[in-house]
Amino acid sequence: MLTPLLASERRPRTVSALSPLFLALLALLVSLASARAMPGPASGSLLLRGSGPNAAPVEAPRLKTDVTIEVSGPTARAVVTQAFRNTTDKWMEGTYVYPLPEDAAVDAMKLVVGDRVIVADIRERAAARRTYEAAKSAGKAAALTEQERPNVFTNAVANIGPGETVLVQIEYQQTVAVSSGTYALRVPLVVAPRYHPAPPVLDLASERPASDPVADRDRISPPVLDPSRHAPVNPVTLTVRLNAGFPVGSLRSATHQVRVTETEPDSRLIRLADGIVPADRDFELTWEPAPTAAPSLGLFRERVGGQSFVLASVTPPEADPAPRRPRDVTFVIDNSGSMAGASMRQAKASLLAALDRLSPQDRFNVIRFDDSMDVLFPDSVAADEGRLQTARTFVAGLEARGGTEMLAPLKAALADPRPEERTRVRQVVFLTDGAIGNEQQIFAAIAQGLGRSRLFMVGIGSAPNGHLMRHAAELGRGSFTAIATIDQVAERTRALFSKLESPAVTDLVATFSEEGAEVTPTPLPDLYQGEPVVLSARMPEGAGSLTITGRVGDRPWRRTLPLSAAVEGRGISKVWARANIDEAEAARITGRLSPTAADATILNLALEHKLMTRLTSLVAVDATPRRPAGTPLAEVDLPLNLPAGWDFASVFGEGAGRPVHQALPPRERRAEDIRPAPASVSLPQTAAGYERRLLLGLMLLALGLGLSRAVRMVR
Structure with missing residues (x-):
């Protein structure tokens, strides 16, 4: 109960x-x-902050890139096709930053909208921008390509309709790099985030407000995805058709898995093994001649507009082994936040390998830097075992953190306490990814402070700043070596330091028998063993001969080449013009040309040869308005992947606060832009x-x- x-x-x-x-x-x-069951953004969609402080989030357009490169002997012609897909129901303008090789001669662009193909014109930069803005306002399809750095470009594409895909196709010419018998082609695929030093409040010399060392910081700082929160974007397909001009021996890529098809003894077809890859690292391809097939002479000629353009590549003979001269070597290693992870391991391994190659007669020092710097010894010290062990311990303990303040350590390394000492070779070896925006400051410091030093740049990681590296080495009368993976450390470090220990080929002079030849570079640089003399020239007829003289070690060397033996080549006029533009830029930095004279030279060459430079842009505009009057135009900046091997938190800091890698963040366009932010955007309904x-x-x-x-x- x-x-x-x-x-x-x-x-x-x-x-x-x-x-x-x-x-x-x-x-x-x-x-x-019921609320949770309501549909939100489409699966896999990426929301970006819209233009304006209270704008609703906008779904990011999709970008896919196809790169096709045809290598013909010493030159390569590339076609980069970018498919821009508007996945939204809005009319869209998209802006995206993308890389090209630092020596690329960009000379063509097309905009494809449906069945319409609009060919771009080359114009002065300001005029091209005005044309684009007018077309954008009028509702016309338009594209504008601008150079921000020789290796960083911006594309803006306006008035792309809902659900529509347009194509932007860019073409460029470049030369193939050669060193120690190895030919190399490098294709940048991602722009690494750059550190931008803040300007000083006051210019001490003039007592006026100081100028910004990176005045265009906003234009080279696109949003960057955190790989821990977002899948990779910007898929890439890539094909290389190699016509080497000689039987090919070994061929490989250290950065990507590739499929290689032999079409002829001197031809190969190379494709990515995975078909489509994310744009998160540079692509590198190297090949070597088959045994006994190495060419000793490369002489090519192209006739354009009644003029002849010549490209010559000649490798001097190796010098007899000479007694090693004692050296003073200063090693500079970047341990800033962008070097975190694989890059730091590669840099430390490279520097430790370099220390092991020093001899007791050498002197050395080590400088490390992030947004501060330390000099290991007060002055260069003898490379005895005790001091080398101190240096090894110092290097092994380095950790990546903070910003990339490169100017102070560079000046410290170039400072020469014994400029009158000529019995010793003075060398600076700089290991960095070069992820900075103030390149002009670095170039100016090299031009002013080089003295008797020679500067050797070692580019570390999956996406080094090739423009900084290569131009710094040229101004520093040294060389540039790229180390993309840990597997390359031993091989490329050995090759670099073998060059440093070998006698240079000096006092090089090129003379054409025909009057009126315009030769670049002038003067010809010093060379190290295994490096060819590479020059280009413009002349009225292209007849007669070319004579190159110099000294190989302590012996005079001379080579005369009949121009009648030159092989017909393509794109050599573009290569010559691009090299002259680079030389004018260098002359402006070193003071050999005034800024006005240098700009005039660059503009004339760019307009004559239809090349994109910092003073000229490519603009394509459709004739017919497309966007209905009164319909708003959404504006977004497309995000980039973080380069492979980089650590997002080390570069930008933990959370959504101000990036530690950036002294003055532009428009707060980093990780916080790639998610809805309640304080500044409308939440999903x-x-x-x-x-x-x-x-x-x-x-x-x-x-x-x-x-x-x-x-x-x-x-």
């Missing part, structure tokens, strides 16, 4: 407990469940259908109250 009595006593209490409170909670849960859910909740609440009243009446 006890159990039924207890059960009967529990029953009304249960009903009473369920009535008002439980049913109200049930109504709330139903409402929340998840309350649709709230009237129905509110009515259901009220009905359940009324039912609960009715049941409660009925229970009380029963009592």
Whole structure:
């Protein structure tokens, strides 16, 4: 009897407990469940902050890139096709930053909209921008390509309709790099985030507000995806058709898996083994001649507009081994945040390998830097075992952190306390990814402070700043070596330091028998063993001969080449013009040309040869307006992948605060731009259908109250 009595006593209490409170909670849960069931953004979509402080988030357009390169002997012609897909229901303008080789002669661009192909014109930069903005306002399809650095470009594409895909196709010419018998082609695929030093408040010399060392920081700082939160974007396909001009021996890529098809003894077809890869690292391809097939002479000629353009590549003979001269070597290693992870391991391994090659007659020092710097010894010290061990311990303990303040350590390394000492060779070896925006400051410091030093740049990681590296080495009369993976450290470090220890080929002079030849570079640089003399020239006829003289070690060397033996080549005029533009830029930095004279030279060459430079741009505009009048145009900056091997938190800091890698962040366009931010954007509208859910909740609440009243009446 006890159990039924207890059960009967529990029953009304249960009903009473369920009535008002439980049913109200049930109504709330139903409402929340309905809200959670409402569709949000499409799966895999990427929301970007819209233009304007209170703009709603905008789904990022999709970008896919196809790169096709045809190598013909010493030159390569590339076609880069970028498919820009507007996945939204809005009319769109998209801007994206992308890399090209630092020596690329960009000379063509097309915009393809449906069945319409619009060929771009080369114009002065300001005029091209005005043309683009006018077309954008008028609702016309338009594209504008601008150079921000010789290896960093910006594309803006306007008035792309909802659900529409347009193509932007860019073409460029470049030379193939050669060193120690190895030919190399490098294709940048991602622009690494750059550190931008803040300007000093006051210019101490003039007592006026200081100029910004990176005045265009906003234009070279696109949003960057955190790989821990976002899948890679910007897929890439790549094909290389190699016509080497000689039987090919070994061929490989250290950066990507490739499929190689032999079409002829001197031809190969190379494709990415994975087909499509994310744009998160540079592509590198190297090949060597088959044994006994190495060419000793490369002489090519192209006729354009009644003029001849010549490209010559000649490798001097190796010098007899000479006694090693004692050296003073200063090693500079970058341990800033962008070097975190694989790059830091590669840099430390390279520097430790370099220390092992020092001899007791050498002197050395080590400088490390991030946004501060340390010099290991007060002055260069003898490379005895005790000091080398101190240096090894110092290097092994380095950790990547902070910003990339490169100027101070560079000046410290170039500072020469014994400029009159000529019995020793003075060398600076600089290991960095070069992820900075103030390249001009670095170049100016090299030009002013080089003295008798020679500067050797070692580019570390999956996406080094090739423009900084190569131009710094040229100004520093040294060489540039890229180390993309840890597997390359031993091989490329050995090759670099073998060059440093070998006698240079000096006093090089090129003379054409025909009058009026315009030769570049002038003067010819010093060379190290295994490096060819590479020069280009423009002349009226292209007849006669070319004579190159110099000294190989302590012996005079001379080579005369009949121009009648030159092979017909393609794109040599573009290569010559691009080299002259680079030389004018260098002359402006070193003071050999005034800024006005250098700009005039660059502009004339760019317009004559239809090349894109910092003073000229490519603009393509469709004639017919497309966007209906009064329809708004959404504006977004497309995000980039973080380069492979980089650590996002080490570069930008933990959380959504100000990036530690950036002294003055531009428009806060980093990780916080790639998610809806409640303080500045409208949240997704998840309350649709709230009237129905509110009515259901009220009905359940009324039912609960009715049941409660009925229970009380029963009592």
